Amino acid sequence: MIRRRRLAEIQRRLAERAVLVGRPEAELVAGVDAAYTGTHAFAAAVVVDVRSMQVVERVAACxxxxxPYIPGYFAFREMGAAIKALRRLKSRADVLLVNGHGAAHPRRCGIATHLGVLLRMPAIGVASRLLCGRVEQGKEPAPVVHSGEVVGYALHCGRAVYVSPGHGISAENAAALVAGLPFRKHLPLPLHEAHATAEAVKKRIINGDAEIIFEGEGYGKGERIHR
DNA sequence: GCGACAG
DNA sequence: ATCTTGTCGC
Incomplete structure (x- = not known):
């Protein structure tokens, strides 16, 4: 049985450790995302060299x-698989892009905050929809305000995307960094690559084509993966 | 109490 | 997020 009160307390403590200032170098930008079945999460992490805009590394974990997915506690569902994949990266990215929010969270602790603080690396949350707060129309980029605080910015790269700092970077620099990346399917390149990779890996596993990749991770040909 | 609600 | 074929539109 999950205790939301307990999880909320963990988020408040983590939020206190989050550094919402900074302008990290961004030569190597990582992206992380996950795809799901009824029982497993398949996370993928990619590293993109911003100068060539080429993927220099691509890993996955299961x-x-x-x-279950609970708005406001999404990190506790996806974090494990995400960290597992990120730990497999040989290259050290300068900043991490996460599918979800960072400071734009009721307790200033979205999944980007969790990953940034726990892995001790600059992290930025990029989401397609708001969890809390409102967009201040008029300014550019448009600030996302919650409880009187600017917790992120709304960008208009095709469709709206909400960028908020997770750790080691300011809201302004996070927005500028993401705005400077090429977009693919409404997502900055590193996240689009991570998303596509996670889905491809999940598909291969379900078809029984690539169980070798995750051998010894708790399931295999013998275990069912409910879809 | 009511509504809103990342992936 | 996932379930799902064809189909309407830029």
């Missing part, structure tokens, strides 16, 4: 999911 893990059983233990929690």
């Amino acid at each position: 893990q059983r999911v233990h929690l």
